[in-house]
Amino acid sequence: MIKLRDLEYLTAIAEYKHFGRAADACFVSQPTLSGQIQKLEQRLKLTLIERQPRNVMLTPAGEKLVQQARQVLNAARNFEEAAKSLLDPLSGDLHIGLIPTLAPYALPHIMPSLNSKLAKINFYLHENKTQDLLDQLTTGKLDILILPWLPDMTGFERYDLFNEPLVMATSPSHVLANKSQVTFDDLHNQKILTLEDGHCLRDQAMGYCFSAGAEEDHSFRATSLETLRYMVASNMGITLLPQLATLNYAPQQHIHYIPFANPKPMREIVLLCRTGYARMESVRAVVNEVRQAVKGLFD
Amino acid sequence: MIKLRDLEYLTAIAEYKHFGRAADACFVSQPTLSGQIQKLEQRLKLTLIERQPRNVMLTPAGEKLVQQARQVLNAARNFEEAAKSLLDPLSGDLHIGLIPTLAPYALPHIMPSLNSKLAKINFYLHENKTQDLLDQLTTGKLDILILPWLPDMTGFERYDLFNEPLVMATSPSHVLANKSQVTFDDLHNQKILTLEDGHCLRDQAMGYCFSAGAEEDHSFRATSLETLRYMVASNMGITLLPQLATLNYAPQQHIHYIPFANPKPMREIVLLCRTGYARMESVRAVVNEVRQAVKGLFD
DNA sequence: AATATCAATAGATATTAACTATGATAAAAC
DNA sequence: GTTTTATCATAGTTAATATCTATTGATATT
Numbered sequence: 001m002i003k004l005r006d007l008e009y010l011t012a013i014a015e016y017k018h019f020g021r022a023a024d025a026c027f028v029s030q031p032t033l034s035g036q037i038q039k040l041e042q043r044l045k046l047t048l049i050e051r052q053p054r055n056v057m058l059t060p061a062g063e064k065l066v067q068q069a070r071q072v073l074n075a076a077r078n079f080e081e082a083a084k085s086l087l088d089p090l091s092g093d094l095h096i097g098l099i100p101t102l103a104p105y106a107l108p109h110i111m112p113s114l115n116s117k118l119a120k121i122n123f124y125l126h127e128n129k130t131q132d133l134l135d136q137l138t139t140g141k142l143d144i145l146i147l148p149w150l151p152d153m154t155g156f157e158r159y160d161l162f163n164e165p166l167v168m169a170t171s172p173s174h175v176l177a178n179k180s181q182v183t184f185d186d187l188h189n190q191k192i193l194t195l196e197d198g199h200c201l202r203d204q205a206m207g208y209c210f211s212a213g214a215e216e217d218h219s220f221r222a223t224s225l226e227t228l229r230y231m232v233a234s235n236m237g238i239t240l241l242p243q244l245a246t247l248n249y250a251p252q253q254h255i256h257y258i259p260f261a262n263p264k265p266m267r268e269i270v271l272l273c274r275t276g277y278a279r280m281e282s283v284r285a286v287v288n289e290v291r292q293a294v295k296g297l298f299d
Numbered sequence: 300m301i302k303l304r305d306l307e308y309l310t311a312i313a314e315y316k317h318f319g320r321a322a323d324a325c326f327v328s329q330p331t332l333s334g335q336i337q338k339l340e341q342r343l344k345l346t347l348i349e350r351q352p353r354n355v356m357l358t359p360a361g362e363k364l365v366q367q368a369r370q371v372l373n374a375a376r377n378f379e380e381a382a383k384s385l386l387d388p389l390s391g392d393l394h395i396g397l398i399p400t401l402a403p404y405a406l407p408h409i410m411p412s413l414n415s416k417l418a419k420i421n422f423y424l425h426e427n428k429t430q431d432l433l434d435q436l437t438t439g440k441l442d443i444l445i446l447p448w449l450p451d452m453t454g455f456e457r458y459d460l461f462n463e464p465l466v467m468a469t470s471p472s473h474v475l476a477n478k479s480q481v482t483f484d485d486l487h488n489q490k491i492l493t494l495e496d497g498h499c500l501r502d503q504a505m506g507y508c509f510s511a512g513a514e515e516d517h518s519f520r521a522t523s524l525e526t527l528r529y530m531v532a533s534n535m536g537i538t539l540l541p542q543l544a545t546l547n548y549a550p551q552q553h554i555h556y557i558p559f560a561n562p563k564p565m566r567e568i569v570l571l572c573r574t575g576y577a578r579m580e581s582v583r584a585v586v587n588e589v590r591q592a593v594k595g596l597f598d
Numbered sequence: 599a600a601t602a603t604c605a606a607t608a609g610a611t612a613t614t615a616a617c618t619a620t621g622a623t624a625a626a627a628c
Numbered sequence: 629g630t631t632t633t634a635t636c637a638t639a640g641t642t643a644a645t646a647t648c649t650a651t652t653g654a655t656a657t658t
Contacts, residue, residue, distance in 0.1 A: 001304070001307070001375065003303065004302065004303060005300070018635085028615090028616070030636075030637095031616090031617080031637075032615070032617075034636060034638090035615085035616090035637085036616095044382045044386070045386055046382060051635095051636070053624050054624075054626095054634070056636085061385045064385060065382055068378040068381045069378060071377065071378070071575070072377075072378050075367070075370045075371040075373075076300065078370065078371075079301060079306070079367040079370070080300075080301060082363060082364060082367045083343045083345060086345060086363060086364070087343070087345060278367060318604070318605060319603090319604065319605085327646090327647070328647075328648060329604080329606095330606075330648080331648075334606085334607090334646085334647090335646075337606085350604095350606095352604080353604070353656065355605090599658100600657100601657080601658075602657075602658090603654100603655085603656080603657090604653100604656105605654090605655105606652080606654095607650105607651080607652070607653095608649105608650085608652095609649095609650090609651105610647100610650105611647080611648075611649105612645100612647080613645085613647090615643090615644085616641100616644090617640105617643090618640095619638105620637100620638080620639080620640105621636105621639095622636085622638095623634100623635085624635090625632105625633085625634080625635100626632080626633075627631080627632070627633085628629100628630085628631075628632090
């Protein structure tokens with residue numbers, strides 16, 4: 001039977017394409033790693049690594065087996081995590097991935113209670129675009145994602161957290177600024193400022209706006225919600241913001257936030273983790289705390 | 300890092316609930332296994348096994364970790380199989396699960412070409428009820444299933460093989476015996492002989508018949524299609540048989556097989572394997588051969 | 599009370615993964 | 629064209645440890 005150590009060596013080579021550095025990463029000497037890899041190749045009767053001078057690379061067979069090896073190592077990590085979590089259920093490290101249009105506005109509401117109620121869990125927060133988060137969840141770099149649900153997010157465990165309305169943001173001098181509600185029809189022919197590509201908020205907000213007959217301002221795409229907010233304040237256009245991003249920001253920045261009349265555009269914020277993840281107790285605890293924490297934020 | 304050997308010991312104990320027998324299964328002495336399990340428990344700081352005199356059992360923590368351990372061992376097996384299959388892609392052992400209402404009638408059509416075209420693969424055939432097959436596929440005891448598709452079979456890779464019509468079987472003296480086609484309405488108030496519980500053909504055929512107003516003969520449930528066939532021949536009632544079970548059987552047994560008018564009742568025969576299974580080449584080859592082999596059997 | 603069953607312990611042995619030191623080879627530098 | 633550097637392979641040694649056999653201890657069963 002294969003040894004887990006061998007698989008670690010193999011994946012390290014795949015990562016670094018360099019025996020010395022891979023050996024360092026495994027905390028062994030280079031000859032040790034070289035020798036073990038050779039033995040592995042002999043046992044499997046396969047050449048896994050192409051040793052060109054100054055250029056180490058994997059053979060096709062090597063690539064394939066590295067994938068399998070990562071699966072095994074992930075399962076082994078799961079075993080150890082499950083063991084630790086049995087010893088002390090709500091403890092250990094938990095890596096949470098969030099998207100940039102949610103993290104800075106939601107975290108102030110949820111992290112205090114997470115940190116106090118689940119004090120033995122160390123929360124690591126990672127901000128990234130949706131697709132990267134999903135990849136990192138799959139590979140095990142992240143344990144939990146909190147993001148707006150999209151229908152193609154299959155193959156994960158899903159927990160609904162809350163529905164976040166999008167609201168209209170205008171400068172005080174804008175024609176819509178003093179309405180108490182914005183209707184679908186109000187959007188007709190309005191010019192909308194948007195985020196740059198890759199933000200799921202962009203796709204979602206634009207979908208809503210276009211179907212209402214609004215137009216995107218193609219001359220500008222913001223890299224963050226804050227940029228967008230400043231543009232709106234400078235009377236360059238209007239935009240849609242998630243409601244969490246509008247709390248405690250209104251007075252000082254001369255922006256009017258106006259809710260939509262029904263049907264309100266919404267983001268369905270969910271928590272995802274891998275199906276079969278070893279620490280479901282921690283996940284469920286987080287889900288409960290987040291639900292508690294946002295209770296009452298949305299009417 | 301945990302060792303795979305430890306996980307094998309743990310799962311062996313889970314299987315045999317007996318140190319001696321588990322040790323035999325692992326090809327080591329009993330003290331070796333005892334010692335390693337103890338070390339494992341110390342490392343994890345968890346009691347995994349309850350050692351009652353003459354009664355070895357797992358603690359709840361043990362049960363949980365055994366599950367995780369099996370995952371790891373499955374992944375490791377996958378790695379080794381992937382390696383072997385890279386060495387010689389279409390070779391090795393392949394365990395195929397089939398249901399009893401399909402296997403004896405389909406295998407004569409498909410095994411000859413599988414054995415000749417994929418001569419280096421050793422095919423092991425397992426006949427069992429659907430739910431058992433799915434469990435065994437999940438746990439890795441089986442590599443491939445061939446059975447009628449049901450909507451709850453999620454989480455596997457699926458390949459459509461062929462659609463098998465069901466046909467009406469009657470004795471020659473039955474009122475429907477000499478029709479060239481049976482319609483939905485012909486079933487009204489007919490008495491249908493059925494298989495015993497657990498056969499998916501029973502559920503499927505009955506679903507069709509009941510919706511047509513037919514009635515089940517509650518006084519009798521057959522344990523196999525062959526019993527059913529004899530009952531029909533003895534003029535005890537009529538039944539629905541999958542078409543493959545009617546080929547080359549008609550003349551000698553005095554049964555009339557009558558096709559249905561559209562919409563024909565159908566079984567959608569699919570091939571399932573685990574997603575991410577390491578030997579997809581072999582699976583695809585089997586899929587292709589089976590599709591070839593049944594081509595022309597159904598008009 | 600005697601015996602059988604079964605897991606734990608003790609001590610010896612063999613395997614092997616790891617180390618340090620060195621060698622070999624080819625690209626890069628002068 | 630020679631030297632230097634980078635990089636992986638080889639050799640020999642050491643330390644760790646999984647395994648074995650033999651035995652003990654404890655508890656049901658007869």
